[in-house]
Amino acid sequence: xxxxxxxxxxxxxxxxxxxxxxxxxxxxxxxxxxxxxxxxxxxxxxxxxxxxxxxxxxxxxxxxxxxxxxxxxxxxxxxxxxxxxxxxxxxxxxxxxxxxxxxxxxxxxxxxxxxxxxxxxxxxxxxxxxxxxxxxxxxxxxxxxxxxxxxxxxxxxxxxxxxxxxxxxxxxxxxxxxxxxxxxxxxxxxxxxxxxxxxxxxxxxxxxxxxxxxxxxxxxxxxxxxxxxxxxxxxxxxxxxxxxxxxxxxxxxxxxxxxxxxxxxxxxxxx
Amino acid sequence: xxxxxxxxxxxxxxxxxxxxxxxxxxxxxxxxxxxxxxxxxxxxxxxxxxxxxxxxxxxxxxxxxxxxxxxxxxxxxxxxxxxxxxxxxxxxxxxxxxxxxxxxxxxxxxxxxxxxxxxxxxxxxxxxxxxxxxxxxxxxxxxxxxxxxxxxxxxxxxxxxxxxxxxxxxxxxxxxxxxxxxxxxxxxxxxxxxxxxxxxxxxxxxxxxxxxxxxxxxxxxxxxxxxxxxxxxxxxxxxxxxxxxxxxxxxxxxxxxxxxxxxxxxxxxxxxxxxxxxxxxxxxxxxxxxxxxxxxxxxxxxxxxxxxxxxxxxxxxxxxxxxxxxxxxxxxxxxxxxxxxxxxxxxxxxxxxxxxxxxxxxxxxxxxxxxxxxxxxxxxxxxxxxxxxxxxxxxxxxxxxxxxxxxxxxxxxxxxxxxxxxxxxxxxxx
Numbered sequence: 001x002x003x004x005x006x007x008x009x010x011x012x013x014x015x016x017x018x019x020x021x022x023x024x025x026x027x028x029x030x031x032x033x034x035x036x037x038x039x040x041x042x043x044x045x046x047x048x049x050x051x052x053x054x055x056x057x058x059x060x061x062x063x064x065x066x067x068x069x070x071x072x073x074x075x076x077x078x079x080x081x082x083x084x085x086x087x088x089x090x091x092x093x094x095x096x097x098x099x100x101x102x103x104x105x106x107x108x109x110x111x112x113x114x115x116x117x118x119x120x121x122x123x124x125x126x127x128x129x130x131x132x133x134x135x136x137x138x139x140x141x142x143x144x145x146x147x148x149x150x151x152x153x154x155x156x157x158x159x160x161x162x163x164x165x166x167x168x169x170x171x172x173x174x175x176x177x178x179x180x181x182x183x184x185x186x187x188x189x190x191x192x193x194x195x196x197x198x199x200x201x202x203x204x205x206x207x208x209x210x211x212x213x214x215x216x217x218x219x220x221x222x223x224x225x226x227x228x229x230x231x232x233x234x235x236x237x238x239x240x241x242x243x244x245x246x247x248x249x250x251x252x253x254x255x256x257x258x259x260x261x262x263x264x265x266x267x268x269x270x271x
Numbered sequence: 272x273x274x275x276x277x278x279x280x281x282x283x284x285x286x287x288x289x290x291x292x293x294x295x296x297x298x299x300x301x302x303x304x305x306x307x308x309x310x311x312x313x314x315x316x317x318x319x320x321x322x323x324x325x326x327x328x329x330x331x332x333x334x335x336x337x338x339x340x341x342x343x344x345x346x347x348x349x350x351x352x353x354x355x356x357x358x359x360x361x362x363x364x365x366x367x368x369x370x371x372x373x374x375x376x377x378x379x380x381x382x383x384x385x386x387x388x389x390x391x392x393x394x395x396x397x398x399x400x401x402x403x404x405x406x407x408x409x410x411x412x413x414x415x416x417x418x419x420x421x422x423x424x425x426x427x428x429x430x431x432x433x434x435x436x437x438x439x440x441x442x443x444x445x446x447x448x449x450x451x452x453x454x455x456x457x458x459x460x461x462x463x464x465x466x467x468x469x470x471x472x473x474x475x476x477x478x479x480x481x482x483x484x485x486x487x488x489x490x491x492x493x494x495x496x497x498x499x500x501x502x503x504x505x506x507x508x509x510x511x512x513x514x515x516x517x518x519x520x521x522x523x524x525x526x527x528x529x530x531x532x533x534x535x536x537x538x539x540x541x542x543x544x545x546x547x548x549x550x551x552x553x554x555x556x557x558x559x560x561x562x563x564x565x566x567x568x569x570x571x572x573x574x575x576x577x578x579x580x581x582x583x584x585x586x587x588x589x590x591x592x593x594x595x596x597x598x599x600x601x602x603x604x605x606x607x608x609x610x611x612x613x614x615x616x617x618x619x620x621x622x623x624x625x626x627x628x629x630x631x632x633x634x635x636x637x638x639x640x641x642x643x644x645x646x647x648x649x650x651x652x653x654x655x656x657x658x659x660x661x662x663x664x665x666x667x668x669x670x671x672x673x674x675x676x677x678x679x680x681x682x683x684x685x686x687x688x689x690x691x692x693x694x695x696x697x698x699x700x701x
Contacts, residue, residue: 003361004417011410014368018390021375025387081381088309112448115396116378120385205309 051133053126055099062097064089068126069100075131076124089206167251170244172216179214181206185243187216192248193241275692277347285355289331293323296457300450311377318373319450321366323457326444328363329437330464332356337471338521340576349576350698360433364413367406367440398447405440412436422556424530434472441465485523485571486512488547493564496625499553500594501561502539504546505570511545512575514538516605517598517697520574522549528563533573537597537671537697540604547572552594579697580669588663589614590656590680592672596626598697599671603630603638613660617643617651617672651676653683664689671697 051057053075061068067079069092078096082089095103104121105112113121127133168174170192178185184196186209199209204224212220221238222229230238244250297319306316335342335356338349346352371390379386392403415421415429444451444461451457474482488505496502512520521533534557540548553559580587580602589599589612596616606612618624621644630640641659643651656663668684670677677696685691 003357006365007361007413007417010365010368011414014372017372018375021372021379021383022387022390024379024383025385025390028383029387114448115399116385116389119388120378120382123382207309 053129053131053133055129058129059097064093064096067092067096069095069098070129071099071104071121072101073129075126075129076121077126078124081124089202167249169249170246172246175246176214181210181213184209184213186212186214187218187246188221188238189218190246192243192246193238194243195241198241274347274695278351281346281351281355285331285359289327289359290324292460293327293457294320296454296460297323297450300454300457311380314373314377314380318370318377321373322370322444322449323451325363325366325370326440326461327464328359328366329440330468332360332363333434333437333468334464334471335359337475343576348578354698360413364409367409371402371406398443401439402443402447405436405443408436408439409433423534424532424556427532431476434468434476437468438472441468483573485573486510486545488570488572490564490566490568490570491546493561493566495562496550497623499559500623500625501551501553501564503549503551503561503564505549505572507545507547508569512547512572513545514541514547514575514601515578516601517579518575518577518601519579519598520547520572520576523571523573524561524564525569525571526564529560530557532557533571534558535576537601538575539597539600541601548600550594550597550600554594577697579671580695586610586662586666587612588656588660588666588668590651590668590670590672591616592651592670592676593618593623595670595672595697597671599669600626600629602669606638611637611639613639613641613666615641615643615651615656615659617645617676620644620646651680653680653687653689656680657687666693668694669696670694674698 055070058068058070058075061077064082065079067077067082069076069078078092082092082096085092091103091107092100094100102108107113112118172187175185175187175192178194181199182196184194184199186193186195195209195213199206199213202209208220208224209217211217219225224230305312307313335352338352342352343349346355375386375389378389389399390403392400394400412429412433416426420426421429441461445458445465446452451461487508488511489508490503491506492502492504494502514520517537519535519537521535523531523533525531536549536551538547539550551558551561553561579598580589587610589602591599591614596614599614603612603614614630616624616626624642624644627640627642630638643655645651648655660666663684668689670680677698681691681694681696684694
């Protein structure tokens with residue numbers, strides 16, 4: 001190919017894509033699109049009293065579905081970032097409910113976040129540490145959170161599947177009904193697991209789990225889609241999500257017990 | 272060493288230096304799998320790689336523009352050096368266009384407004400701003416090179432400014448927070464490339480009048496063989512160059528009516544004293560003003576370069592198109608080998624056929640001269656050559672002339688069963 005045609009194609013592509021991104025950025029700047037739903041403590045605040053952004057208050061918001069963090073003296077609601085953080089959700093979860101300045105400033109490896117990432121933080125800003133917020137302020141911050149491209153509902157307490165109090169047979173078609181991030185069942189090597197509470201704690205990223213919600217995820221579990229199996233400890237941990245063998249009949253109580261007993265993992269131990 | 276093997280080895284060497292080393296250093300910095308573990312990381316990695324390779328390829332292109340005899344020998348000809356210079360620069364530029372888009376798309380996965388901001392020039396974030404300025408400047412200059420085709424003088428000036436674009440880009444690379452700033456080995460790799468590029472810029476652009484070795488000649492005789500066709504004899508003033516047959520040099524004519532640009536011309540002949548003969552056709556704005564040249568004007572000569580036709584002693588077929596006959600003039604003078612040579616000189620009309628008698632006269636061996644007049648005989652084709660020189664397949668074929676003519680004849684010869692390794696062309700499209 002003549003060099004000028006190659007350059008022409010790349011120049012055309014550069015201006016098309018670049019213009020599209022800049023235009024999309026301008027248009028989306030003040031838009032609120034899909035917003036990650038999460039627990040809104042202030043909305044639920046029965047007294048509607050002003051809220052002081054103290055360290056004690058921040059410490060109450062320490063889960064994947066309700067994640068606040070202090071960074072450089074300011075308080076941020078990072079709930080909607082948990083799922084999409086490019087460094088992995090665990091990096092955020094580790095600092096939910098506490099001061100994450102070191103993590104943000106150094107990524108725990110001596111390097112700061114980029115200018116773009118620092119700009120993005122502003123959209124999660126609640127207020128300065130120690131400031132007092134009116135009840136409507138925190139909810140409006142959530143409303144202005146950046147677009148979540150893969151809308152997902154991070155939750156720590158899962159919504160139990162509808163069982164109507166009767167026994168459920170763990171067939172493939174039953175598993176297929178539970179195919180969302182907030183209700184995620186999966187078949188792995190002939191057993192059925194409820195992985196809902198693992199979705200946003202999975203160290204390989206939430207998408208790896210979401211991709212196989214409602215279906216057979218044996219290949220993903222056995223190979224991580226790159227030829228390497230999960231570790232022995234990961235296999236042990238999987239058992240805590242066990243519902244029953246494929247084809248087995250379990251009653252509603254068994255399912256609810258499994259859900260309530262499944263821990264929300266916070267440590268890097270399931271790889 | 273075989274010409275094609277030389278080409279292969281030089282390309283392998285360039286790939287190793289300008290792609291292999293930075294990729295290896297980048298890959299070893301962090302766990303490789305982690306760089307590709309999520310979609311945003313994939314785009315970030317692509318953005319990083321395209322930036323790193325774009326800068327190293329561009330540095331390579333700059334370095335190859337240094338024009339020295341050792342590069343000429345290493346690459347098997349200055350035309351190959353310039354061809355690789357051109358392609359390294361092209362690929363480097365394309366990679367640099369991908370670099371900001373891939374990084375912006377990574378942000379777009381989380382926030383379109385942040386992605387848009389990332390691409391928008393912001394003087395407050397000066398290290399990114401420098402990168403944008405460098406890329407925009409490069410874009411303007413390369414659009415001139417590839418699409419506008421200005422006069423040689425403007426083109427050459429725009430080429431010099433690419434050094435400025437590269438310097439700004441290099442500053443961006445070394446100041447922005449990135450893998451380069453976090454890895455001493457990557458940083459030093461780019462320091463070395465940068466220093467080599469600066470050395471080339473100082474040698475070739477800034478200090479060329481004092482640093483580049485040139486021989487001084489004076490114009491002895493000027494003959495107009497035809498309207499627009501000049502034969503110029505140059506007398507050596509001091510330290511003449513030693514020219515072998517088939518070589519060319521860069522000539523700078525010192526005359527107030529001519530620009531002081533160096534242009535490459537084949538040396539049509541030379542003697543023991545180092546005096547030179549050149550034959551020049553008026554094809555551009557500089558050569559069209561050669562009528563202004565006078566006896567006694569100084570000429571600076573840089574070179575010689577090239578090895579066209581030097582290594583072949585077998586039966587040969589020379590094909591010259593228009594002014595492309597000039598290297599064959601010197602080849603004919605110096606040939607002592609008894610093997611048969613046939614030369615076909617294709618010209619537009621009969622008035623340009625001025626060298627017919629020269630070949631049998633100057634050569635010590637028998638050279639058969641066949642003129643080809645396109646106005647009456649049509650375009651020169653391999654089929655027509657086959658009729659006049661039926662044993663062409665046994666000969667080494669040397670070609671010099673317009674690029675389309677050479678490319679077309681090469682394809683035709685190969686299609687007719689010719690060995691492409693025995694077809695050698697002198698590409699003057701520098």
